[in-house]
Amino acid sequence: MLLCEGERMGHNFCGTIRSFLLILAMSTCCLTAAPPDLQARVEQLEKNYVTMKEHLEAKIIDLETKVGRLEAKIEVQDSLLAVLEKGHDPLIDNVAISRPHRQIAILRTCHEINIANPSYPSGMYWIDPDGQGIGDPPIHVYCDMEAPEADESNWWFDAVKGTTSILHDSESEMDIGSCTEPGCYSRQIKYNASDVQIQALIQFSENCAQNIEYRCRKSLYKYNGTVYAWWYGKDGKRKEFPSSTNCVNLDDTEKLERDFIDERDTVPYTRFRFSNPFKGSGKHKVSRLRCHGNAKTVAMPRSCDDLWRIGHTLNGIYSVRGDKQIETVFCQFDKRSNERDFQKKIGYQDIKTKSIYFYVQKDKHFTERNVPLPFERSIANIGWAMDLGSGVFTAPVNGTYFFSFAGLAQFPMLTGPDPVPVQRELGANLYKNGGRIAISQVNKGYLVYPDNLSPITLQSTISLQAGDKVWIQIYIGISGGFLYGDRQWRNPGSHTHFNGWLLEEEI
Incomplete structure (x- = not known):
């Protein structure tokens, strides 16, 4: 009798089933007294019944699919009527309800259509996600131009204005039948759009999601370690339903289980596999693929x-x-x-948006340790990154920089009738944000009459972020050593100087 409960089945068809079952029951009652040949015919009749039942169940599934497609077509017609009743001309407004007949601009998503004209009503529109004039033909989708409140149909999705919905052939509730082997029921989802257009829409959109509702009665996803139901997404990988669901118990009550996906690499659903091992019932209903918004793009394209x-x-x-x-x-x-x-x-x-370089000199001796070395004279300071008074260079942009320092270390001679030898040493370091980068020093050892002047030099190539600070400082000065800084007035030039420049900007 279960085969005749659907509203779409005809009375004659149901009568035939009832007559067949009545004959089978009468034959079974008389089986014990029937001759062997009659018993064989009854057994054959039972086999025929099982075959016929399976055939009829397959027919029911096929009819449900056709009904789903007819319902989708009716919705298209209703959308067309709604647009026409509001006074819009689909062709003139470029929101053609039927396939466009002339060369007019077709936008890529419902979001773009809504931005172009917020007065457009919800309904069926043509869009071309992969680009007009290239790739696959435009696709016919439902555009939700409103932002409805969450309900049972969209509890899993943030509905916003300009949401694009792609229709398919499994939107109506469908029975999985009575097959008992794991995953024996298979349903492939066929969308009203090519794979190329679907993936283009997903790439363009801020978010895409889809859900499935499953009404189960003793039709389990998983039982005693055996998996009876699973699904596939765009990536083609088998995925199991969550274990913490309503469809995991063997009680005889019907339950509703909902699940959804919104991973960009997985949507949309492509196939479902179910089973009915305990002779219960299972019906699935899959929502449309819905996408909204525009995917975020970088300010400057990289590809x-x-x-x-x-x-x-x-x-x-x-x-x-x-x-x-x-x-x-x-x-x-x-x-x-x-x-x-x-x-x-x-x-x-090779584009550099800024020119950054400097060259500074000292005019005075300097003996103070552990502080940035200041400078008195600026020969060049393009980009104004070097602060002369503090001696600190601040990187204005991310990039690779080169720095070079040269100084003259001076050690005073010991005086007195019997001078005692002492260690003579002077060093200078290059620092980045307080961390030492490079070292240069001179060491005269224990001498009474050392060489009075010795050069100190260092160079370094450093990667800097905007705001990083670089400077030179004396880190050791033993026995009165200092940086010689007197400027030669007759022969212009300085004994201690510092320069640097931007080698390559990071963009």
Whole structure:
């Protein structure tokens, strides 16, 4: 009798089933007194009944699929009527309800349509996520131009204005039948859009999600370690339903289980596998794939894929941001990002947005230790990154910098009738944010009459972030050593000087 409970089955068809079952029951009652040949015929009749039952169940599933498609078509017609009743001309407004018949701009998502004209009503629209004139043909989708409150139909999704919904053939509730082997019921989801267009929409959107509702009565996802139901997403990998669900108990009450996915690499659902091992019942209903918003893009594109997301669709040569330089690439947008030759690197342009360099000198002796070495004279300070009075260089941009320091260490001679030898040493360091980067020093040992002047030099190439600080300071000065700084007035020049410049900016 279960086969005749559906509203769509005809009375004659149900009568036939009842008559067949009545004959089977009468035959069974007389089986004990029947001759052997009659018993064989009854057994054959039972086998025929099982075959017929399985055939009819398959027919019911097929009819439910057709009903789902008819309901989708009715919804399209209702949307068309709603648009026409509001006084919109679909072709003139470029929101064609039927396939466009002339060359007019077709936007990529319902979000873009809503931004272009917020007065458009909810309904069926043509969009072309992979770009008009290239790739696959436009697709017919439902655009929700309102932001409805959460209810049973969208509890799992943040409904916002301009939400794109892709229809498919499994939106109505479908019975999984009575097969008992794990995953014996299989349902592939066929969408009203190509895989290319679906993936383009997902890439364009801020978020995409989809849910499934499953009404179960003794139809379990998993029992005693055996998995009876699972599903597949875009990645083609088998995935099990959560173990903490309503459909894990063998009681005889019907329960509703809901699950959803919103991972960009997994949506949409592509196939479901169910089983009915304990002769209960199971019915599934899959929502449309819904996407909303625009995916975030970087301010400066780094690839052809970024350019495509921004909206570029014309094949050609573009400049993109590389790791260190502006690179030139050829983008072939009539291919997909995962296809060969979608992007070809041509070269790069070495572009520096700022000129940064300095050269400073000292005019005075300096003996103080553990403080930045100040300077009195600026020969060049392009970019104003060097503070002359404090002697501190502050990096204005991220990049690689070169620094060079040269000084003259002076040690006074010992005086007195019988001078005692002492150690003579002077050192200078290069510091970055208080951490020592490079060391240079002179050591005269224990001498009474050392060489009076000795040069100190150091160089270093450093990677700096904007705001990093660099300076020189004396870290050791024994027995009166100091940096000689008197300027030669007759022969201009300084014995102690510091310079640096930006080698390469990080963009």
